[in-house]
Amino acid sequence: MKHFTSVHDVDDMNEWLSLADLFQKDPFHFSEAGKGKILGLLFLNPSLRTRMSTQKAAYQLGMNVMVMNLDKDGWQLEMEDGAVMNGNAQEHVKEAAQVLSQYCDVIGVRSFPSLEDRAADYAEPVLEAFKKYATVPILSLESATRHPLQSFADLITVRSLATKPRPKVVLTWAPHPRRLPQAVPNSFVEWMKQADVELVVTHPEGFELAPEFMGGVTVTHDQKAALSGADFVYAKNWSAYEPYGKTAPELTDWQITSEQMALTDNGGFMHCLPVRRNVVVSDSVLDSPQSLVIMQAANRVISAQVALYKLLQGG
């Protein structure tokens, strides 16, 4: 595996899940695997879980970690080849990625979408530029269209708690006052397709996800029908794919409350965090035994540790 930016970089999912089991039982099993290696983490956007869990995972593999808030502490980067750099950008990613490759053995990058230009966001300009110009593996810490470390942690969570051979997993849109990316739901769908689950996606009309992620997925606009008998409920807001970036905070009846959870088969509540209480989900659900959000966050260490271990192994 040269880079880890999506589920498509996973050659053998069974091996990844076996490694997850191994790190769950023995976090220091390969504590020498990253000895003498440096992980660089570059953030162009805020983070709590990704930043800390990936550092912890790296330490457990024996790596050292350097973190940079590139948006605040670095030079503004130009991503476009051939650009005449007479604007705000002081440094081209061509040099920056090659320079960082002199200091780091793996580079993690977080870069959110603009939500202004769909074609530009879906082309993943930041991630693709780092993949093109860095000479070391790139680890996605959430890109414009995907969040693979989160989705792998979610898969680990579902797999470890499922009590049925083929649990029903529902991804539901939820309201939010701000426009949010489609990365988490895109990625969640992509990873759940690799699992033996009955996946149902529910959202209001107009909040369809990108067709390249949704092929073969059951979709309904009836949230209550979707939640009926669910074993896992994954709530997430996303802004619209078409018209790109549109949102609908007024659709408050899409919030996940105890009433909605009562429709499930004692289902677990999932969210990637951070979450807005009593907007996306009620206190009564988030504070209930059905909430799995802390476990999901704990599993972020395991997902990062597996991905880093595989990158260190070169495949």
Ligand code: CP
């Ligand atoms: N879920 C997640 O990626 O959290 P952070 O944005 O805090 O890293």
